[in-house]
Amino acid sequence: MAMDTHRSPVLSWDSLVVFSGLAALVVLAVVAAARGDLEAGAVAVGFAISLGLLRFRAGLLGKLGIGLLSGVTLFFMLTAAITNVGSGSPVGAVLLSGGLASIALSGLVSAIASLASRKAVKGAGTSPLYLAGVSLLLFVGLGAWASAAGGPTISANDATLVADNVAFSRTDLSAEAGDVTVSLANEDLFWHTFTIESLEVDLPVPVGGTRSVTFSAEPGTYEFKCRIPGHPEAGMIGTLTVTG
Numbered sequence: 001m002a003m004d005t006h007r008s009p010v011l012s013w014d015s016l017v018v019f020s021g022l023a024a025l026v027v028l029a030v031v032a033a034a035r036g037d038l039e040a041g042a043v044a045v046g047f048a049i050s051l052g053l054l055r056f057r058a059g060l061l062g063k064l065g066i067g068l069l070s071g072v073t074l075f076f077m078l079t080a081a082i083t084n085v086g087s088g089s090p091v092g093a094v095l096l097s098g099g100l101a102s103i104a105l106s107g108l109v110s111a112i113a114s115l116a117s118r119k120a121v122k123g124a125g126t127s128p129l130y131l132a133g134v135s136l137l138l139f140v141g142l143g144a145w146a147s148a149a150g151g152p153t154i155s156a157n158d159a160t161l162v163a164d165n166v167a168f169s170r171t172d173l174s175a176e177a178g179d180v181t182v183s184l185a186n187e188d189l190f191w192h193t194f195t196i197e198s199l200e201v202d203l204p205v206p207v208g209g210t211r212s213v214t215f216s217a218e219p220g221t222y223e224f225k226c227r228i229p230g231h232p233e234a235g236m237i238g239t240l241t242v243t244g
């Protein structure tokens, strides 16, 4: 064999950055198109721009962009996947968030490794392959865990809300005084909350998840909102009327 393995590694950090960026772009674009999810579309555009920037200045800005977007995606998707499993969400919701978390893990680490080795000799041997393997294991592990954890458990509720495309399905809720239960299903790719500050109610709901909260309320009107910055301004705000 005359092949020089140092000069043609099986998988380099540089190529893993590109693979991860492309994979994230494709998954996010499909989610954006299939669900009409504006935030997923925005992040997909970010990955597309970063991939384009890889062509300039030795890829510095592109790698920074992919690393940064991957880091944010990893944080949100991994916490979403784990809490989804913990609350028995559908396997599909766990696989979507788990898959994105896996892709983002590989994008983040390969971008850091690639940036760190910019001035060193290119070609990192088998380390990128190990990382790709670890990402795949994370994905398979989350999927298996979700399958074993069983289906969703949704109880009867006084009020049921859906968050879709940075909007609540209803902005007027009513309930009788006493114990009030509200459940929120999040059909977007990013977190939303059901928050009533005056009652100290705060229910974070991850991607694809459904959560319920029970609180006691006296007769009156209460403002509820999603406390993610920018979301109340986008219209995620409403009124709960409690009658005696």
Ligand SMILES: [Cu+2]
Pocket (backbone or CB within 6 Å): 166, 191, 192, 193, 226, 227, 228, 231, 236
């Ligand atoms: Cu929100």
